[in-house]
Amino acid sequence: MINLTINNKKVQAKEGMTILEAAKENNIIIPQLCYLEGVHQIGSCRICVVEVEGARTLQSSCMVKVREGMVVRTNTKKVREARKVIYELMLSDHPRNCLNCARSHDCEFQKLGELLQIEDFRFEGERSKTYIDDSSPSIVRDTSKCILCRRCVTVCNEIQGIGVMNAQNRGFKTVIGPPEDLPLNSVNCSNCGQCVMVCPVGALQEKSAVDKVWDALYDGKKRVVIQTAPAIRAALGEEFDYEPGNLVTGKMVQALRDIGFDDVFDTNFAADLTIMEEGTEFLTRVTDALKLKKETKLPMITSCSPGWIKYVEHAFPEKLGHLSTCKSPHMMLGALAKSFYADKVGVKPEDVYVVSVMPCTAKKYEITRPEMNSTGYPDVDAVLTTRELARMIKDAGIDFKTLGDSEFDNPLGLSTGAADIFATTGGVMEAALRTVYEIVTGREIPFDNLHVTPIVGFEKIKEAEVLIENPLPEYGFLDGVNVKVAVTSGLSGAKKLMEEIANGTSPYHFIEVMGCPGGCISGGGQPRPTNNYVREKRLQAIYKEDENKTIRKSHENPFIKKIYEDYLEKPLGHKSHKYLHTHYTKRGIFNEHLKDK
Amino acid sequence: MDNNQSKKCCCCEESDEQKYAKIEKVIEEYKGKEGCLIQILHYAQGIFGYLPLELQEFIAKKLDIPLSEVSGVVSFYSFFSTQPRGENTIRVCLGTACYVRGGKKIVDKLKEILDIDVGDTTKDRKFTLEVMRCIGACGLAPAISINDKVYKQVNPDKLNSILEEYY
Numbered sequence: 001m002i003n004l005t006i007n008n009k010k011v012q013a014k015e016g017m018t019i020l021e022a023a024k025e026n027n028i029i030i031p032q033l034c035y036l037e038g039v040h041q042i043g044s045c046r047i048c049v050v051e052v053e054g055a056r057t058l059q060s061s062c063m064v065k066v067r068e069g070m071v072v073r074t075n076t077k078k079v080r081e082a083r084k085v086i087y088e089l090m091l092s093d094h095p096r097n098c099l100n101c102a103r104s105h106d107c108e109f110q111k112l113g114e115l116l117q118i119e120d121f122r123f124e125g126e127r128s129k130t131y132i133d134d135s136s137p138s139i140v141r142d143t144s145k146c147i148l149c150r151r152c153v154t155v156c157n158e159i160q161g162i163g164v165m166n167a168q169n170r171g172f173k174t175v176i177g178p179p180e181d182l183p184l185n186s187v188n189c190s191n192c193g194q195c196v197m198v199c200p201v202g203a204l205q206e207k208s209a210v211d212k213v214w215d216a217l218y219d220g221k222k223r224v225v226i227q228t229a230p231a232i233r234a235a236l237g238e239e240f241d242y243e244p245g246n247l248v249t250g251k252m253v254q255a256l257r258d259i260g261f262d263d264v265f266d267t268n269f270a271a272d273l274t275i276m277e278e279g280t281e282f283l284t285r286v287t288d289a290l291k292l293k294k295e296t297k298l299p300m301i302t303s304c305s306p307g308w309i310k311y312v313e314h315a316f317p318e319k320l321g322h323l324s325t326c327k328s329p330h331m332m333l334g335a336l337a338k339s340f341y342a343d344k345v346g347v348k349p350e351d352v353y354v355v356s357v358m359p360c361t362a363k364k365y366e367i368t369r370p371e372m373n374s375t376g377y378p379d380v381d382a383v384l385t386t387r388e389l390a391r392m393i394k395d396a397g398i399d400f401k402t403l404g405d406s407e408f409d410n411p412l413g414l415s416t417g418a419a420d421i422f423a424t425t426g427g428v429m430e431a432a433l434r435t436v437y438e439i440v441t442g443r444e445i446p447f448d449n450l451h452v453t454p455i456v457g458f459e460k461i462k463e464a465e466v467l468i469e470n471p472l473p474e475y476g477f478l479d480g481v482n483v484k485v486a487v488t489s490g491l492s493g494a495k496k497l498m499e500e501i502a503n504g505t506s507p508y509h510f511i512e513v514m515g516c517p518g519g520c521i522s523g524g525g526q527p528r529p530t531n532n533y534v535r536e537k538r539l540q541a542i543y544k545e546d547e548n549k550t551i552r553k554s555h556e557n558p559f560i561k562k563i564y565e566d567y568l569e570k571p572l573g574h575k576s577h578k579y580l581h582t583h584y585t586k587r588g589i590f591n592e593h594l595k596d597k
Numbered sequence: 598m599d600n601n602q603s604k605k606c607c608c609c610e611e612s613d614e615q616k617y618a619k620i621e622k623v624i625e626e627y628k629g630k631e632g633c634l635i636q637i638l639h640y641a642q643g644i645f646g647y648l649p650l651e652l653q654e655f656i657a658k659k660l661d662i663p664l665s666e667v668s669g670v671v672s673f674y675s676f677f678s679t680q681p682r683g684e685n686t687i688r689v690c691l692g693t694a695c696y697v698r699g700g701k702k703i704v705d706k707l708k709e710i711l712d713i714d715v716g717d718t719t720k721d722r723k724f725t726l727e728v729m730r731c732i733g734a735c736g737l738a739p740a741i742s743i744n745d746k747v748y749k750q751v752n753p754d755k756l757n758s759i760l761e762e763y764y
C-alpha cells in the first residue's frame with residue numbers, strides 16, 4: 001500500500017492506482033468528464049486536475065499514479081479556478097441549446113456545469129461548425145455538440161476493434177468522425193451504438209423512432225404489434241429509478257398495453273424458435289460434415305446480432321458461409337406477425353405495424369435491409385431502444401412504478417428460460433446446447449442447473465467442450481465426438497475467432513458472437529450508464545428470469561410445437577426458409593460497397 | 598530544380614501498379630514498428646505526390662489498422678496532402694517581413710491569375726499554391742519560391758512573367 005495525503009487527510013492506496021481512483025476509494029470526489037472507468041483514461045479534458053506538491057503544473061488525476069508521500073490537493077483556489085476555466089472554454093464552443101437536446105438532464109457536461117456553478121458565459125468566440133450526419137439508420141452525429149473527449153474513439157477502436165471514428169484534422173478544426181467527412185452510412189460502421197452509450201453529451205444519439213411509432217398508434221387502420229427483447233425487462237427499470245438488476249417484465253407489458261399497442265408479444269418466443277431453426281441447422285451441418293462427408297461450413301456462427309453481421313460482412317466477406325442463415329429473433333417474429341398472425345386475426349399484412357423494443361441500435365439498421373420483407377412488406381416497421389421506450393412511457397403519462405403486472409399475449413408471447421438468456425453473452429449457445437444435446441442423446445445436458453458454466457460471464461473469449469456419449473441411434477455417428485464451442489462478445493474478440501477461421505486453425509464446431517461487450521444486456525440502446533457493475537446486475541436478473549421459468553428448454557415450449565404443427569411444418573422447412581431465414585451481403589473492408597481492388 | 602523535375606518525370610511514367618508495389622514493399626519493411634505509419638505516409642506521398650483516399654485505404658488494409666486512423670494522421674499534418682499536386686509548387690512567404698511588404702497582395706493576385714484557392718492545384722496540374730511562414734529570405738521581402746527557386750522583391754505585376762517561365 002502507498003501512503004499519501006489528499007486534502008490534508010492521510011490515506012492509503014494500492015500501488016498503480018491513479019490519484020482519481022485513490023481519492024474515490026477514500027470518499028473524496030474529484031470532478032471528471034472524459035474519464036470512463038476501465039475504458040477510457042487518456043486525460044483529454046483536464047477537468048480532473050489537482051495540485052501535487054512539488055509538481056510544476058496542475059496534474060490530471062486520472063493519469064497520474066499515486067506515489068509514496070505524495071501530497072495532493074483537489075479543492076484549492078488554483079485548482080477550482082483552473083477547473084472552471086477549462087469548463088468555460090469547452091462551453092464557449094458548445095451550442096448551449098440544452099432545452100431542445102435529447103440529452104438534457106442526462107448530460108454529463110450539463111451536470112458538471114451545475115456542479116461548478118457556472119452562471120454566465122465569460123468567453124465568446126468562434127464556434128465549431130454544425131454538421132449533423134443523420135445518414136445512418138441507427139446513429140445521429142452532431143459535431144457541434146462534441147466536446148472531443150474521445151470516449152467513442154476508444155470504444156470503437158479498442159473495444160470493438162473497428163475504428164470507424166477517429167480524430168480528424170487538427171486544433172480547433174478537429175472533428176471526431178469517419179475519414180474525410182464521409183457519412184456514417186457509407187463506411188464500415190456496425191451500428192452497434194457503443195459510441196452512443198458512452199457519449200457524455202448529445203453528439204452521438206440513436207435515431208429516434210418515437211414519432212413514427214406514435215403516428216402508427218394514432219392511425220386507426222393499423223394493428224400495431226409490439227415485441228420486446230429479453231434484455232429490456234432487466235434494464236428498463238433503471239430508467240424509472242429502480243436499482244440495476246430489477247426485473248420489470250410485468251410492469252413493462254402493462255405499460256405497453258396502456259400506451260395502446262394492440263398486441264404485446266415477446267421476442268423471446270422467436271428466440272425459442274431460433275433455437276429450433278438454428279439447432280436443426282447446426283445438426284444438419286454436423287451430419288453433412290461427419291456422416292455424409294459433404295462439403296459444409298463449420299464452425300457455424302450465430303446470427304442474432306445485426307451489428308456483428310454487418311461487421312463480418314465488411315471484415316470477412318469471404319467467410320459469410322459460416323453464419324447461420326437464421327434471421328435475428330425479432331425479425332422472425334415480425335415476419336410471423338405479418339403472415340401467420342395476420343392470417344389468424346384476419347388482417348392484411350400491410351395493415352399490421354410491427355414495433356420492436358430492442359437494447360440495440362443496430363436493429364434499427366437491420367430492419368432497413370432490403371431482403372427483410374418476407375411478406376412483401378418490411379418484417380419490422382420500427383425499432384425503439386430501451387431508452388426510447390422509457391421516454392414514450394413517461395410522455396404517455398404512465399406512472400411506471402405503480403403499474404400492476406400483465407402478461408404477454410399469445411400465441412407469440414410464451415417463452416422458455418432458454419429464450420431469456422439470449423440477452424447475455426453465452427446465452428444463445430447455452431440455449432442451443434440445452435436443445436441440441438437433448439435431441440442427440442435424449443438426455444438433459446449434463447451441467448448443473450442447465451447452465452453451461454464455462455461460457456457464463458464476461459470474459460472476452462470463452463470455450464466449452466461437450467462430449468457426446470451414447471447418442472440416440474439416429475445420431476450414432478456422433479458417439480465420442482467432443483463438440484467444441486466458443487463464445488465471444490464485443491467485436492474485437494469476434495475478429496480473433498474469425499481470423500482463426502480465415503487461416504484454417506479454428507478448432508470449433510459452433511461459435512456464438514454478440515456484437516456488444518457482455519451481450520445484449522449492454523447493447524447500445526440500453527440505459528446509461530452501462531458499466532461493469534450494472535452489467536453484472538442485469539446478467540444476474542436474466543439468469544433469475546430463466547431459473548424462475550418452469551419450462552427452460554426451447555423445444556419444450558408448447559406454442560413452438562403448435563406453430564410447427566399448425567403453420568411452419570418443420571424446422572428448415574419451406575415456410576421457415578421463406579419467413580425465418582435470410583442471406584448476407586459482401587461489403588468492403590472500409591466501405592459500404594465492395595470494391596475489387 | 599532540374600534534378601527534382603527529372604525525378605517527377607520518371608515517376609509519371611510508372612504505372613499505378615508499380616507505385617502500389619513499391620509502397621507495399623515499404624509497408625512490409627516497416628510493418629509492426631512503432632510509429633511506422635508516418636514513415637510510410639511520407640514515402641507514399643513521395644511516390645504518388647499526394648495521398649488520395651484509395652491509397653490511404655491500401656495502407657490501412659496492409660497495416661491492419663482503421664482507415665480513420667490513417668486519415669486522422671494525414672489530416673493532422675499539413676505536410677500531407679489529399680489533393681493531387683501540381684507539377685510546380687508556388688509558396689508565398691507570409692512571414693512578418695514579407696507580410697508587411699505586401700505578401701498578402703501577392704497571394705490575392707496569384708489566386709486571381711491561377712483561379713484557385715490557397716492549398717489547391719490548377720486544373721492543368723501546372724501549379725499548386727501554398728503559403729508559408731518565413732523562408733529565411735527576409736532581406737528579399739516580399740519573397741516567393743517556386744519549387745526550389747526563390748524570387749525576391751516580387752510585386753503583383755511581376756507575377757505573370759514569372760509564371761511564364763514554367764509553361
